[in-house]
Amino acid sequence: MPYIPTPEQRLILAHDWRIHARLLAGPGTGKSATLVALVDQLLTENPAPRIKLITFTRAATAELAKKVSEHPAAAAERPSTMHSFSIAVLLRNPGTGDFPQPLRIADKWEEKRIVHPTLAHRINVRVNHLDNLIREMAANWEFLQPREHPRVEPAERARFVGAWNEHRHIYGYALLAELPFALRQALHDHPDLEGVDYDLLIVDEYQDLNACDLDVLHQISERGCSIIAAGDDDQSIYSFRYAAPEGIRRFPDDYPGCMRYALSVTQRCGRRIVEWASYVIAGDPDRPHDGVPLAWAEDSPNGEVALLTFPGEVTEARGIAALIQQLIERDHVPAEEILVLLRGDHNGTFSRPIKEELDDIGIAYSDPDAVERLLAEPENRRMLATFRLLATSAPVSLAFSLVRPSSLPTTRISPTLRILRPECGH
Numbered sequence: 001m002p003y004i005p006t007p008e009q010r011l012i013l014a015h016d017w018r019i020h021a022r023l024l025a026g027p028g029t030g031k032s033a034t035l036v037a038l039v040d041q042l043l044t045e046n047p048a049p050r051i052k053l054i055t056f057t058r059a060a061t062a063e064l065a066k067k068v069s070e071h072p073a074a075a076a077e078r079p080s081t082m083h084s085f086s087i088a089v090l091l092r093n094p095g096t097g098d099f100p101q102p103l104r105i106a107d108k109w110e111e112k113r114i115v116h117p118t119l120a121h122r123i124n125v126r127v128n129h130l131d132n133l134i135r136e137m138a139a140n141w142e143f144l145q146p147r148e149h150p151r152v153e154p155a156e157r158a159r160f161v162g163a164w165n166e167h168r169h170i171y172g173y174a175l176l177a178e179l180p181f182a183l184r185q186a187l188h189d190h191p192d193l194e195g196v197d198y199d200l201l202i203v204d205e206y207q208d209l210n211a212c213d214l215d216v217l218h219q220i221s222e223r224g225c226s227i228i229a230a231g232d233d234d235q236s237i238y239s240f241r242y243a244a245p246e247g248i249r250r251f252p253d254d255y256p257g258c259m260r261y262a263l264s265v266t267q268r269c270g271r272r273i274v275e276w277a278s279y280v281i282a283g284d285p286d287r288p289h290d291g292v293p294l295a296w297a298e299d300s301p302n303g304e305v306a307l308l309t310f311p312g313e314v315t316e317a318r319g320i321a322a323l324i325q326q327l328i329e330r331d332h333v334p335a336e337e338i339l340v341l342l343r344g345d346h347n348g349t350f351s352r353p354i355k356e357e358l359d360d361i362g363i364a365y366s367d368p369d370a371v372e373r374l375l376a377e378p379e380n381r382r383m384l385a386t387f388r389l390l391a392t393s394a395p396v397s398l399a400f401s402l403v404r405p406s407s408l409p410t411t412r413i414s415p416t417l418r419i420l421r422p423e424c425g426h
Contacts, residue, residue, distance in 0.1 A: 009034045012261050015228075017042055017049055017200050020221070020258035022251040023230040026294040028268025031230055035202055038228075042200070049199035053079035079204075082213050083176060086183040089195040096186040096193065099174040106173040109376045115173065123163045125156070133160045134175075141181035142210040180212050187219040198225050206231035206248045214247050218254065227255060234281045246286075262292040270303020271296045317353035325361055335363070 005013055012034050015021055025031035039051055080088065090097040097103070106115050120130040132149045136157070139147035148157075168174065174182075186193055201220060203209070206229040209217075221227050233245035252258055266274065274296045281287065281294075310316035320340065327333040342350045358365055374380060 003033055003037055005034065005037070006030070006263075006265065008261070008263050008265070009037075012263075013038055013041060015259060015261070017228075018226055020226055020251075020255035021228045021261060022206075022248065022255075022258055023228065023261045023263070024232065024248070024292055025230060025263035026232050026234070026266055026292075028266035029263035029294075030267065031232075031263055032204065034263070035204060035228075035230055039202065050197065051200045051202065052085070052198045053202050053204070054082060054085055055079055055204040082209065082216070083179055086179040086216070089183055089193065090179065090186065092195040093186060093190065093193055096190055097174075097179075097182040098185065099178065099182060100169050100172045104173050105176055105179075106171075107375065108372055109381065110173070115167075115171065118171075119164065119167050122167060123156075123159050125160075130160075133157070137161070137164070138175070138177040141178055142212050144211045144215065180216055184212055184216050184219065187216065196220050196223065196225075200226045200228065202228045202230065204230050206251070207233050207235060207245045209247050211247075214254075221255070234284070234287070264292045265295050265297055267297050267300070269294075269296060270301045272305050273303040276305045313350075313353055317357045320354050321357035321361055321363070324358065324363060328363070 009030055012021075012023060015038070023031065023035075035053075039053065042049055042051060087103065091103060094101065116127050116130055116134075120127045123130075125133075129151070132151055133156070136147060136149040136152055137160075152160075187196070198220070201217060203217065208231070217227055229248055229251050231248050233248050252260065269277070274294050278294060308319060310319055324338055324340075327338060328335050340351075340354065345351050355365065355367075375384070
């Protein structure tokens with residue numbers, strides 16, 4: 001369908017990109033489509049501003065990239081996550097990041113089978129306690145303030161930091177969580193840093209950024225770059241990495257004189273869904289009283305919302321599988337449009353019974369962790385190690401390349417399952 005902007009969206013498309021702006025938009029209100037249309041429009045100017053699209057998750061980046069590809073002028077402006085943006089800038093400026101060179105990020109298998117066990121042995125702690133130390137260090141990077149774990153003693157903390165700095169240079173790795181912090185430090189220490197000379201940063205899912213991410217953006221803005229922050233302060237879900245909706249709520253204070261826009265009419269959710277969501281949102285005592293309420297479109301269906309209770313996890317899994325089967329076979333809902341969201345899923349506790357029930361009735365589903373399990377196979381690990389040795393002669397790669405896996409890792413299940421058509425074969 002062609003993009004036909006609503007009156008609210010036309011205000012955004014008329015925005016002067018030289019001025020900071022905040023866009024609050026609920027689900028289904030056309031936020032991403034409007035941002036892409038804005039980029040497409042700006043790139044037709046002469047001269048066109050230098051624009052970068054940034055979002056938080058890889059899934060959101062992929063969705064935004066798909067929308068961008070549909071617009072001829074904007075197609076070259078591929079979005080990035082904050083982490084990939086940090087990597088790109090740090091790689092363009094060798095020596096500005098405090099991590100072993102060349103930049104090498106340990107994957108999940110390497111963290112679990114090599115990094116964590118050897119580091120825990122080095123400081124004589126159990127691996128599960130090492131997780132507390134690593135989480136505390138990551139929290140310091142993300143929150144920009146000390147976040148001391150109650151089970152970590154000061155002497156143990158000091159021993160860990162020293163051992164970790166030694167360990168990472170021996171094994172030649174960096175942690176993903178430290179990269180935005182490394183970019184923050186590089187921006188502070190190097191006024192001539194390359195790769196950040198944009199005229200406009202458009203940041204989607206702004207409510208999911210943490211204190212470090214926000215400071216990175218603010219430092220770039222001080223170099224003459226405008227910021228458009230887009231998101232929904234009612235949808236912040238990454239509190240485990242210290243993201244909070246306060247970032248987008250206080251945007252007008254961080255960027256005085258900014259323009260304020262809102263998209264309030266959802267084309268995705270029916271009346272009942274909006275009513276239930278609004279009731280839950282109203283329970284947030286910190287939500288500003290002047291927040292824009294979400295409204296449904298005049299031609300939207302009522303929608304369906306229900307609370308289902310089950311006597312146990314087995315009957316719950318069967319009920320979910322039966323409901324999915326009914327949606328596909330009776331109601332003809334495309335299988336790939338069914339998404340099962342879980343509150344949590346440590347070691348597959350919640351998803352495994354559902355998967356087993358779906359297997360029993362022959363409904364295929366996508367498993368985001370399938371790639372990780374594939375990469376954990378011993379032969380595949382050896383193949384990856386060979387490729388790395390061929391790609392670089394750096395000695396630090398040998399620590400990973402020459403380790404033979406003794407067993408497969410425990411599978412980590414993603415907290416989402418997406419149902420696919422059986423013929424897809426996933």
